[in-house]
Structure formats: C-alpha cells, structure tokens
Amino acid sequence: MSKRNGRGLSAMIAQRLARCRRKIKACGAGAFLISNQNDYFYLTGFTGEESAVMITPREVHLITDGRFTEEIKAEVPWARSWLRRGFLNDEIVKACKELKIKRLAIQSGCITVGDHAELKKRNKATRLISAAPIVGTMRRLKDDGEVAAMRKAIRVAEDGYNAMLATIRVGETELEMAARLEYEMKRRGASSPAFPTICAEGPNAAVPHACPGLRRVKRGSAVLFDWGAKVGRYCSDLTRVVFVGSIPSKLGEVYRIVLEAQLAGIAAVKPGRRMCDVDAAARKVIADAGYGDYFTHGLGHGLGLDVHEPPSLSFRSKEQLEAGMIVTVEPGIYLPGVGGVRIEDDILVTPTGGRILTKLDKTLRGAVI
Secondary structure (H helix, E strand, O other): OEOOOOOOOOHHHHHHHHHHHHHHHHOOOOEEEEOOHHHHHHHHOOOOOOOEEEEOOOOEEEEEEHHHHHHHHHHOOOOEEEEEOOOHHHHHHHHHHHHOOOEEEEOHHHOOHHHHHHHHHHOOOOEEEEOOOHHHHHHOOOOHHHHHHHHHHHHHHHHHHHHHHOOOOOOOEHHHHHHHHHHHHHHOOOOEEOOOOEEEEHHHHHOOOOOOOOOEOOOOOEEEEEEOEEEOOEEOOEEEEEEOOOOOHHHHHHHHHHHHHHHHHHHOOOOOOEHHHHHHHHHHHHHHOOOHHHOOOOOEEEOOOOOOEEEEEOOOOOOEOOOOOEEEEOOEEEEOOOEEEEOEEEEEEEOOEEEEOOOOOOOOHHHEO
C-alpha cells in the first residue's frame, strides 16, 4: 500500500470527482466502490483492468495489482494505491476495515451476486448499499474534450472506411472486407474497433447484427457495413450500405425510405424532446411506407467510452434529450431473404438542435461503387 500526494490531478478529473462526491453524500454512503473499468477511467484516468476504485470524502483509493505500477505513476500518482497479492475482494475488504467504512455504495449492475455475498459475509461492519447510476448519469453529458476525442474517433472510422471501400473487389468475402476495414482504422490511429465490425452481403443484411462470414461480393450485391473506431478510449459508430455496380430495385426503394426516416429523426433531435418522440418521428416515415413491421429496434443509443451507453433513443424511453449528449440515429428496414438497409450517424445534441458529427455521403447515388 502506498500513499501519493496531490500532484498531477487535472482540473477536469478534480471537477468530476467533486460532482461524484456530492452524489455519494446525497445517497448517505461513506464511500463509493467503482468496479466498472470505463467508469473508474472516467473519474480518475486510470487505464488498468481487473481493478476497482473507492472514493471517500477526502481520498481516492485505487485497488489494483503489481502489473500496473507504471500506469499508477503516470496516470494516478495522486491516488492512494492498494496493491493486492491475492483476490480483488481480499483487498477491498482490507481497505474497508482499515478505513472504517460504515456504508459502502456499490455499482449493483457491475458486481456479481457472488462478489456481493462474499463482501457482505467477510466484512459485517460495512453495510453495502446499491447506488443509483452515479457515474453513468455523469457520463451522459460530454464535455468539450470528450466531444473532440469522439470527433477524432469518427474521422478515423470514416477515413478507414473510405480506404477499404476503394479496394472492394468482386469475389471478396464479408470476413475479408471486415478485416481490411479494421486494419485501415488501426493504420490511422484506432487502438481497436469500437465493436466487432459488421459486414453483411445480400440477405445477410436482413439480420441487424449479422456476423461476417464467407458470403462473397458479386455484381449487383448490396453490402451493409456497421463499424466504429476506438481512439483515446472513445468510440464512434456508423452504418452505411453500398451497392456494387447496380441497385436492386426493392432495396433502392427501401434505401430512400430509410434515408427519409433518418433525416426526420435527426431533425427531431432537440434538448427537452422525449426519446420516444424522436424515435416516433423516424418510425412514422417507415410505417407510413408500409414497412413498420420491418423496423425491429430502437432508433439509437448513447455513445462515448462504451459503444452502447445511456441514453436509449427508443420508443420505450420517456427521458428527455439534453445538450451535451451524443447519440446515434440509425433506422433500418430488414427484409428476410432479400436484405436490409440501415443508415447511422453520430449526433451531438446542442442547445439549438442536433449537429451531425459524421460526414460520409449517404445519398443513394453515392452508395453505388
């Protein structure tokens, strides 16, 4: 165990920790245990995995192991570190006892039933209480630095896609195209894809989350790509459909409808607007065209450190949009045995409406390669 001084604590991290502490105090806890990796990265900047962070009114306690000593020095020299030699729960119990924590708020959605039972059994002096999604709520609104990071992730994804698109040849498999797209993103600075790349040719695109396989591109193919880049730990998420040489008449009709629906959804993005109402604006276009039964998912989702994070731009949600959120808008129509069309952009909610951060062409003419 080693104690660090306050050097290196950035103003941004200090502000986030202060907001978090106010929320911890409001829920009546003496400390907050954060076990979700992206959440503790957001609050501290620490990048190590299989760790936890405990926030008390005056200190930040990092519970990790010896693999991350260099990361501790570089990223969180101001935190008090507890280097475990055994299991993570052993060190959490040790820290709670030494710090005399009476009430510990936990992330109930991020801790297993087994871990909860073990912590409760081994330290009866500390009461575990389920906290509201404290960090998740904070992460919904992006600051200027986060928006800049996500713009970079979008540019990397778009440039990688354009590079891949220029090399598509008849006879290539879905797996080959997906692999080359991920390679081109990494060449441009992505640490990884934001999620496993979807590349679906022909009828495979009727499955919204199709896995790339051995289907080959042919003349007249429609190919759906859903991909994103992770840059500086932040994600982008885009979807486009391309037509190889010519546009199948049925999918050309569907493409126009999906694009109209997407533009209607983006136009509905405004602070104070309910998520379900934004969804409805796009869904009505598809339903009025007779394809309502073939739009089988919500309109979009929040985007940031995770590729899917709150809020949910869904017909089920009556939450309201707020300036600073970044959401996807991605309506789709999926016709079994024929194919599917989905068009997706990343949208920043501003005080006056939605700003499209993605720049790729999505006209029907531009979709032909």
